[in-house]
Amino acid sequence: MAWVNAVVQGILLGGLYALFACGLSIVFGVMRIVNLAHGDFAVLAAFLAYSVADATGLGPFWAGVIVIPVLAAVGYLLQRVLLQRSLGVGPLATLLATFGLSVIIQNVLLQTYSADARALDIGRLASASLRISGQLSISYLALITFVLAVVVLVGLQLYLSRTRTGRMLRASSDDPEAARLVGADSRHLYGIATSIAFATVALAGVMFAMRSSFDPSIGPTRLIFAFEAVVIGGLGSLWGTLVGGMVLGLAQTVAGQFDPALTLLAGHVIFLAVLAFRPQGLIPARST
Amino acid sequence: MTLLEISDLYAYHGQLAAISALDLTVEEGQTLAVIGANGAGKSTLLRTIAGVMPAGAGSIRFDGRDITRLPAHHRVAAGIALVPEGRRLFPSLSVEENLLVGGYRRRPGPWNVDRVMELFPWMAQRRRQSAAGLSGGEQQAVAIGRALISNPRLLLLDEVSLGLAPVVVRRIYQVLPEILRAGTTALLVEQDVAQALRVADHVHCLLEGRTVLRGRPGELAREQIERAYFGVDARRQPAAAPGGSGSADASDPAGAGDPAGASDPAGAGDESGAIPRQAGPNPAGSGASEPSASEPGPAGAGPAGKADEEVTG
Amino acid sequence: MAIGDALLARARDIPVRRAGRSTRWTTVGLGLVVVVLAYLPYVAYTTVTDRLVDFLMLLTMATMWNLLAGYAGLVSVGQQAYVGLGAYAVLQLSDWGVQPYLGVLLAAAVCTVIALPTSLLAFRLRGDYFAVGTWVIAEVYRLLIVRDGDLGGGSGRSLTTLSGLDHTLREALTYWVALAVAVLALLGCYLLLRSRLGLALTSVRDNETAARSAGVDVRRAKRVVYLVSAAGCGSAGGVLLVSSLNVHPDTAFSVQWSAYMIFIAVIGGIGYLEGAIVGSIVFFAVQEIFANYGSWYLILLGALAVIGAVWLPRGLWGELRARTGAQLFPLRYRVDTPVTAATPVPVER
Ligand SMILES: Nc1ncnc2c1ncn2[C@@H]1O[C@H](COP(=O)(O)OP(=O)(O)OP(=O)(O)O)[C@@H](O)[C@H]1O
Numbered sequence: 001m002a003w004v005n006a007v008v009q010g011i012l013l014g015g016l017y018a019l020f021a022c023g024l025s026i027v028f029g030v031m032r033i034v035n036l037a038h039g040d041f042a043v044l045a046a047f048l049a050y051s052v053a054d055a056t057g058l059g060p061f062w063a064g065v066i067v068i069p070v071l072a073a074v075g076y077l078l079q080r081v082l083l084q085r086s087l088g089v090g091p092l093a094t095l096l097a098t099f100g101l102s103v104i105i106q107n108v109l110l111q112t113y114s115a116d117a118r119a120l121d122i123g124r125l126a127s128a129s130l131r132i133s134g135q136l137s138i139s140y141l142a143l144i145t146f147v148l149a150v151v152v153l154v155g156l157q158l159y160l161s162r163t164r165t166g167r168m169l170r171a172s173s174d175d176p177e178a179a180r181l182v183g184a185d186s187r188h189l190y191g192i193a194t195s196i197a198f199a200t201v202a203l204a205g206v207m208f209a210m211r212s213s214f215d216p217s218i219g220p221t222r223l224i225f226a227f228e229a230v231v232i233g234g235l236g237s238l239w240g241t242l243v244g245g246m247v248l249g250l251a252q253t254v255a256g257q258f259d260p261a262l263t264l265l266a267g268h269v270i271f272l273a274v275l276a277f278r279p280q281g282l283i284p285a286r287s288t
Numbered sequence: 289m290t291l292l293e294i295s296d297l298y299a300y301h302g303q304l305a306a307i308s309a310l311d312l313t314v315e316e317g318q319t320l321a322v323i324g325a326n327g328a329g330k331s332t333l334l335r336t337i338a339g340v341m342p343a344g345a346g347s348i349r350f351d352g353r354d355i356t357r358l359p360a361h362h363r364v365a366a367g368i369a370l371v372p373e374g375r376r377l378f379p380s381l382s383v384e385e386n387l388l389v390g391g392y393r394r395r396p397g398p399w400n401v402d403r404v405m406e407l408f409p410w411m412a413q414r415r416r417q418s419a420a421g422l423s424g425g426e427q428q429a430v431a432i433g434r435a436l437i438s439n440p441r442l443l444l445l446d447e448v449s450l451g452l453a454p455v456v457v458r459r460i461y462q463v464l465p466e467i468l469r470a471g472t473t474a475l476l477v478e479q480d481v482a483q484a485l486r487v488a489d490h491v492h493c494l495l496e497g498r499t500v501l502r503g504r505p506g507e508l509a510r511e512q513i514e515r516a517y518f519g520v521d522a523r524r525q526p527a528a529a530p531g532g533s534g535s536a537d538a539s540d541p542a543g544a545g546d547p548a549g550a551s552d553p554a555g556a557g558d559e560s561g562a563i564p565r566q567a568g569p570n571p572a573g574s575g576a577s578e579p580s581a582s583e584p585g586p587a588g589a590g591p592a593g594k595a596d597e598e599v600t601g
Numbered sequence: 602m603a604i605g606d607a608l609l610a611r612a613r614d615i616p617v618r619r620a621g622r623s624t625r626w627t628t629v630g631l632g633l634v635v636v637v638l639a640y641l642p643y644v645a646y647t648t649v650t651d652r653l654v655d656f657l658m659l660l661t662m663a664t665m666w667n668l669l670a671g672y673a674g675l676v677s678v679g680q681q682a683y684v685g686l687g688a689y690a691v692l693q694l695s696d697w698g699v700q701p702y703l704g705v706l707l708a709a710a711v712c713t714v715i716a717l718p719t720s721l722l723a724f725r726l727r728g729d730y731f732a733v734g735t736w737v738i739a740e741v742y743r744l745l746i747v748r749d750g751d752l753g754g755g756s757g758r759s760l761t762t763l764s765g766l767d768h769t770l771r772e773a774l775t776y777w778v779a780l781a782v783a784v785l786a787l788l789g790c791y792l793l794l795r796s797r798l799g800l801a802l803t804s805v806r807d808n809e810t811a812a813r814s815a816g817v818d819v820r821r822a823k824r825v826v827y828l829v830s831a832a833g834c835g836s837a838g839g840v841l842l843v844s845s846l847n848v849h850p851d852t853a854f855s856v857q858w859s860a861y862m863i864f865i866a867v868i869g870g871i872g873y874l875e876g877a878i879v880g881s882i883v884f885f886a887v888q889e890i891f892a893n894y895g896s897w898y899l900i901l902l903g904a905l906a907v908i909g910a911v912w913l914p915r916g917l918w919g920e921l922r923a924r925t926g927a928q929l930f931p932l933r934y935r936v937d938t939p940v941t942a943a944t945p946v947p948v949e950r
C-alpha cells in the first residue's frame with residue numbers, strides 16, 4: 001500500500017512539475033531559447049505572494065491571483081527590453097543574460113528576505129486530505145495543484161490550437177520567417193509567449209510555496225526539474241510535458257520509498273536514461 | 289496607376305550585393321515576370337519587397353507610400369503578400385490552419401478560406417490533414433491560398449513551379465489568371481522563361497543583381513532574352529568600365545551563382561551551353577578567382593547595369 | 602599553370618606570421634609577470650598569496666569556460682562538476698597515499714577520463730539544452746559523491762595529509778601550485794588554439810556548416826575542447842581543496858563556480874584568452890571592494906554580465922582590441938605585406 005501511495009503522490013507531484021515546465025516548453029518552442037532564470041521567477045512570485053498576503057491580509061490564493069498577472073507583465077517587458085535584443089546578438093547572449101538574471105534575482109531576494117525558509121500559510125488546507133484507506137490519503141492541496149496543472153495545460157492547448165494568436169505562435173515556432181510573411185509581429189508574439197511562461201511559472205511558484213517551504217536559493221532546482229520534465233516528455237509537446245512531469249515525479253517518490261536519499265538522484269537518472277536511449281522524449285511533438 | 293515603385297535598390301547578403309541599382313515599377317493590375325538564372329537575385333528582390341530582407345540602399349514605394357523601412361507584418365497589412373520560394377508551409381499546422389494563418393492580417397476583399405477551397409476543390413476534404421503530408425503541388429496550392437487570403441493588392445510569387453511536375457505546373461498556371469482577374473497585381477519570379485512570357489504583361493531580366501533587359505514579351509526577341517539571361521550582353525560592354533582597373537580587392541566575386549549553363553532553364557533553348565564560357569580575355573585582369581567572371585565593373589558602382597538598359601531596353 | 606597554382610606560388614612568397622613585432626616584448630613581459638608572481642611568497646605576507654590563490658583558481662576556471670564557450674560555442678552551466686570532482690579526486694588520491702600537490706595535477710587526468718563518457722551524453726543536447734543538461738550532470742556527480750561515506754558523504758571532509766607541513770611552507774607551495782595550474786591552463790589553451798585543432802575550432806565558430814563541409818570533424822574538435830576544459834577545471838578544484846583543506850559537496854559542486862566563470866568571461870570578453878585575465882581582475886576587484894556589503898557584489902556582477910552579454914558582447918578586452926588592436930596572445934595570422942592591386946597575379950592561359 002505504501003507503494004500505491006508513492007505512485008499516487010508521484011503522479012500528483014508530476015502535475016506541479018508540468019506546471020513549472022510548460023512555460024519553458026512554450027518559450028523554447030517559439031523562440032528556441034531557455035530562460036535560465038525560469039525557476040527564480042517562480043521563487044520571485046512566491047515571495048511576492050508572501051509579501052502581498054502579509055501586507056494586505058489576503059489569503060495566499062488571492063495573493064496569487066494578484067501576483068500572476070504582474071509576473072505576466074514582467075515577462076512581456078523582459079522580452080521586449082532584454083531578451084529580444086539578446087536574440088539579435090548571438091546564440092550565447094540569451095543564455096548568459098538569463099543566467100545573470102538568475103543570480104541577480106537570487107541575491108536580491110536574499111538581501112530583501114534573508115536566507116530564512118518561508119511558507120505561504122494556507123491554514124487547515126495544508127494538512128487536509130482525502131483519506132482513501134489507512135495507508136493512502138491524498139492531500140487536497142496536491143490534488144488541487146494537479147487539477148490546476150491539467151486545466152492550465154488543456155487551456156494552453158486550446159489557446160494554441162483555437163485562437164488566432166495561438167495558431168500564429170505555432171506557425172512562428174515552425175518557421176519564424178514564413179510567419180512574418182503572413183503578418184506575424186515576431187516581437188509581440190515572443191512577448192506573449194514569454195508572458196504566458198511567466199504567468200504559468202508564477203502559478204507554479206505560488207502553488208509550490210503553499211506545499212513546501214521556500215527560500216531564495218531554490219530557483220535553480222525548479223528550473224532543472226522543469227527542464228527534465230520537458231526533455232523526458234519530448235520537446236514541443238505540452239502533453240509530453242505533463243507525462244514528463246509525472247514520470248519525473250514518479251521516479252522521485254518511488255525511489256524515495258526505497259531510500260529518501262535517492263529521491264533526487266532517481267529523477268536525474270531517469271532524465272539521463274531518456275537522453276541516452278530516447279533523445280526525442282517519450283511523447284515527441286506530433287506532426288499531425 | 290503605379291502600385292510598386294522601386295528605385296536604385298541595393299540588397300546585401302553580407303558583402304555580396306545580391307541586388308544592385310535596381311529600378312522597377314509595376315502598374316496596378318499588371319503582371320510582371322522577373323526572370324534570371326540561378327543566383328540572379330530574384331528571390332532576394334521579392335524578399336526585400338516583402339520586408340524580410342533589409343534594403344541596403346534605395347527606396348521602395350507601395351501605392352505612393354515609402355515602405356523601405358516598414359516591418360514585414362505592416363507590409364502584409366498594407367497589401368503585399370509573398371508566396372516564398374520552396375513554399376514554406378507550416379508543417380505542424382493543418383491545411384486549413386495554414387490558410388487561416390494567412391488571414392492573420394486579412395484585408396477586406398474577396399478571398400477567404402472557402403473561396404480558396406473553391407479554387408482548389410481537393411482542399412476541402414483534406415482540410416484537417418497536416419500540411420507536411422501534402423504533395424509538392426498541393427503544398428504549392430496551399431502556399432498560394434495562404435498568401436491570397438490576406439487579400440493582397442500585390443502578390444509576389446517566387447518560383448511556384450520549382451520542383452513540380454509539368455502537369456502540376458500547368459494546372460497552377462491555369463488558375464493564375466483566375467486569381468488575378470480580381471484585379472490583383474502580380475510580380476512573379478520564374479525560371480521557366482517560356483511560362484513567364486506566357487502569363488506576363490512585362491518581363492524584367494536580372495543578371496547578378498542588375499537589370500539587363502526589360503520590356504513586353506511580344507516586343508522582345510527570343511534571342512535577346514536568352515542573351516540577357518546568360519549575361520552575354522553584359523560581356524559585350526566595354527569592360528574597361530570606369531573603375532574597372534581598381535577592382536583588385538576581389539572581395540566580391542559575384543561568381544557564386546555563376547550564370548553558366550548549369551541552370552538550364554527549361555524552354556530557354558539549348559544553345560545555352562555554348563554561350564557563357566567562351567568569354568574573351570578578361571582585360572581588367574581583376575583578381576576574381578574565376579576567369580569567366582562576367583562582372584564587368586566593381587560591385588556597387590552601378591554604371592554597367594545602367595548601360596545595359598540603354599542597349600537593350 | 603592553373604590560376605590556383607599561381608596564387609599558391611605567390612602566397613608562398615608572402616610572409617605570413619602570427620607575431621607582430623610587439624609580440625616578443627609581450628612574451629618577455631608575461632614571462633616577467635610570472636617570475637614576479639612566483640617570487641611573491643618570499644616577500645609578501647601569506648594573506649596576499651592566499652587571496653592570489655583564489656584569484657588564480659578563478660582565472661583557471663574562467664579560462665577553461667572561455668575556451669569552451671568562446672571557441673567551441675558550448676555554453677556550460679555545469680563545469681562545477683569538474684571542480685567538485687577535481688577536489689574529491691585529490692582527496693581520494695591522498696587517501697591512497699598520493700601527495701596532494703601531485704594530486705592536483707593528477708586531478709586533471711581523472712577529470713579528463715570522467716569527461717569522456719560524460720560528453721557522450723551531454724553532446725546529445727545542443728545549444729541552450731546543453732547548458733542545462735551539463736548542470737543536471739553536475740548535480741548527478743554531487744549526489745553520487747554525497748553517497749560515498751568514505752569521502753565524507755553529505756557533510757564533507759578535511760584533507761589531513763598536508764597538516765604535517767609548516768604553515769608558511771604549505772601556503773607557499775599551494776600558491777605555487779595554483780600559479781602553475783593557471784599558467785599551464787593559459788599556455789595550454791594558447792598552444793591548443795594555435796594548433797590545427799585551433800584552426801578547426803575557429804572555422805567552426807565562424808561558420809559551422811562551412812567548416813563541416815570543408816572536412817572539419819566538428820564533433821571531435823568540440824569534444825577535445827570539452828575534455829581540456831574538464832581537465833583544467835579539475836585542477837582548479839584540486840587547488841580549491843589544497844588551499845581550503847576541506848571540502849563540502851554543496852560548495853565544491855556549487856553552480857556558483859559556473860556563475861563566476863561566466864561573469865568573468867562575459868565581462869572580460871568571450872573568445873579572447875586575454876578576456877579571462879581582464880575579467881578575473883575586474884571580478885576580483887569588485888569582490889574586494891564590496892566585500893563588506895553582503896551579496897551585493899554578486900548583484901552588481903550579475904548586472905554587469907547581463908549588460909555585457911547583450912550590449913557589449915565582445916567584453917572589455919574585445920572592445921579594447923577593436924579600438925587599439927592590442928593582443929597579448931596572438932592567435933590570428935597576419936600578412937606582413939598586404940596584397941595590393943599594384944601587384945597583379947600573373948595569369949597564364
Ligand atoms: N542567405 C544567404 N546568404 C548568403 N548569400 C545568399 C543568401 N541567399 C542568397 N544568397 C546569394 O545572393 C545571390 C542572389 O540569390 P537569390 O536567392 O536572390 O537568387 P535567385 O535569383 O532567387 O536564384 P534561384 O533561381 O536559384 O532561386 C546569390 O549569389 C546567392 O548565392
Ligand SMILES: [Mg+2]
Pocket residue numbers: 330331332373446447
Ligand atoms: Mg530564388
